[in-house]
Amino acid sequence: MFEYIQILGQEIYKILFVLVPILVSVAMIVWLDRRVWGLVQKRKGPNVVGPFGLLQTLADALKYIFKEIIIPASANKAVFVLAPIVTMTLALVAWAVIPMSEEFVLADINVGVLYLFAVSSLGVYGIIMGGWASNSKYPFLGAIRSAAQMVSYEVSIGIIIINVLLCVGSLNLKEIVLAQKDLWYVIPLFPMFVIFFISALAETNRPPFDLPEAEAELVAGYQTEYSGMMYAMFWLGEYANILLMCAMGSILFLGGWLPIIDLYPINLIPAPIWMIIKILFLFFLFALIKAIVPRYRYDQLMRLGWKIFLPFSLFYLVLTASFLFYFDKLPKGNF
Amino acid sequence: MLVHSIFFYFFSVIAIFSSLMVITSRNTVNSVFFLILDFISVGCLFIMVGAEFLGMIILIVYVGAVAVLFLFVVMMLNVAEQKQSWFIGKKSTHIPTGLIVSVLILLELLVVVGGWKYKDNVMSSSTLELSNISNTHQLGLVMYTDYILYFQLAGIILLLSMIGAILLTFRQRKGVKKQSYFNQISRNPSSSIELKEAEINKGVKIDD
Numbered sequence A: 001m002f003e004y005i006q007i008l009g010q011e012i013y014k015i016l017f018v019l020v021p022i023l024v025s026v027a028m029i030v031w032l033d034r035r036v037w038g039l040v041q042k043r044k045g046p047n048v049v050g051p052f053g054l055l056q057t058l059a060d061a062l063k064y065i066f067k068e069i070i071i072p073a074s075a076n077k078a079v080f081v082l083a084p085i086v087t088m089t090l091a092l093v094a095w096a097v098i099p100m101s102e103e104f105v106l107a108d109i110n111v112g113v114l115y116l117f118a119v120s121s122l123g124v125y126g127i128i129m130g131g132w133a134s135n136s137k138y139p140f141l142g143a144i145r146s147a148a149q150m151v152s153y154e155v156s157i158g159i160i161i162i163n164v165l166l167c168v169g170s171l172n173l174k175e176i177v178l179a180q181k182d183l184w185y186v187i188p189l190f191p192m193f194v195i196f197f198i199s200a201l202a203e204t205n206r207p208p209f210d211l212p213e214a215e216a217e218l219v220a221g222y223q224t225e226y227s228g229m230m231y232a233m234f235w236l237g238e239y240a241n242i243l244l245m246c247a248m249g250s251i252l253f254l255g256g257w258l259p260i261i262d263l264y265p266i267n268l269i270p271a272p273i274w275m276i277i278k279i280l281f282l283f284f285l286f287a288l289i290k291a292i293v294p295r296y297r298y299d300q301l302m303r304l305g306w307k308i309f310l311p312f313s314l315f316y317l318v319l320t321a322s323f324l325f326y327f328d329k330l331p332k333g334n335f
Numbered sequence B: 001m002l003v004h005s006i007f008f009y010f011f012s013v014i015a016i017f018s019s020l021m022v023i024t025s026r027n028t029v030n031s032v033f034f035l036i037l038d039f040i041s042v043g044c045l046f047i048m049v050g051a052e053f054l055g056m057i058i059l060i061v062y063v064g065a066v067a068v069l070f071l072f073v074v075m076m077l078n079v080a081e082q083k084q085s086w087f088i089g090k091k092s093t094h095i096p097t098g099l100i101v102s103v104l105i106l107l108e109l110l111v112v113v114g115g116w117k118y119k120d121n122v123m124s125s126s127t128l129e130l131s132n133i134s135n136t137h138q139l140g141l142v143m144y145t146d147y148i149l150y151f152q153l154a155g156i157i158l159l160l161s162m163i164g165a166i167l168l169t170f171r172q173r174k175g176v177k178k179q180s181y182f183n184q185i186s187r188n189p190s191s192s193i194e195l196k197e198a199e200i201n202k203g204v205k206i207d208d
Helices: A002-040 A056-066 A077-097 A112-122 A124-133 A137-168 A173-178 A190-203 A228-252 A271-292 A298-326 B002-024 B028-048 B052-077 B094-118 B135-143 B148-169 B181-185
Strands: none
Touching: A002 A056, A002 A077, A002 A228, A002 A271, A056 A228, A077 A112, A077 A124, A077 A228, A077 B028, A112 A124, A112 A137, A112 A173, A112 A228, A112 B052, A124 A137, A124 A228, A124 B028, A124 B052, A137 A173, A137 A190, A137 A228, A137 A298, A137 B052, A173 A228, A190 A228, A190 A271, A190 A298, A228 A271, B002 B028, B028 B052, B052 B135
């Protein structure tokens, strides 16, 4: 029995070693997001608290902690409280399988990609639960919108993942990265990378697809009734999800922790640093898109997802499969 | 093994409890939430016996897609509170139907579990002999060789039901204005602006 407790302790230590940096980097990433947004619009962005305004998010979080949590009288209390917890838990739980380097991964499971896909598709529940439990019109509309939106874009993300899997022949995230040693998949699968990026924007409810919280129409969408710490949890979960999508993109297409070229001075940089650089690069694109693209109308969003992305990614799937088949490059499988 | 059985009983107790709550909960939305919990714990049980692919597929398909649509429909239909109780309802038609369906399902389960004893060539696939390959590979090897016909049949049935669902909800509406991106972008002032002389008391007829 004592043995198990020891193992448990070690595991908790490892989990904290992953979780704490993620939470801190989420805070930093919020700052980066607002800063890029500001600089694109020729404003300064947050620059007061701490050096370059880096501590702005911590100040915000402190403010949220000390605010009162208000639960509407006619809300379904259990679900209302559960919703932000679900969002944040799901966003953090997915990081268990993300490999930062060849050794540095919490859970190296066989079906890593499926796990990531499953957890990111569960993310919609936090939003639906929050919207429904608020018992109010705007949150409900936001929740309904996001349910349809996230389910639609998941389909094309699934097919894009199949594209990558065809080239790798394994569902393990480590294998996927190692298969890109010679060529990052962003080059042969470039159209898929673009579609993945746009679908990731839709999946995380980022502008230009932030219809679930479109402030011009729905006040703040599913978050309208939330306040204080519960709002902050939604917010943290959202940004952790965005980071997760960036990590997924860099693993599937940008070669994960692999250096850009395997030459002497460049491959001295440790692997996790490369991973972080790639995640940050993708996040920078996310932030830029937020600043420069206007919001889509709802029917345009659905049209883009079902009538353009889905057929095109199916077509590209057939193309990849036939290319691999005719040139005899199909992965033989390592069993 | 101790920890393994602790986890097993944890997940199975949750699965049984939540499936009971699905049918007893008064609030339909809560029922759907319990259904989701049930799916998740069944997925975890699958993972615990080593069928990680099936477990993940249950999470993705049932929890990530099917249950979302359930929730969507239940919320949209506004049937949240079951006013008329099923148990003391006078002329409830739910109970006989439900009984027939559940007895049928029980019989089917009995037939399947009982028939398992008399199986002879179910597992005779030549490809399954490699025992050290991963779950997903194994599934693929069997599915795309020995059972390819059933696999494709299932796919065709799904495709047909999808086409059927689209056909049922498809209706052509007249007078709907559709946006054509190509026309919109290729417009220019010389072709889209027209000056007209408006006569007094007559006006100008603008075509729509």
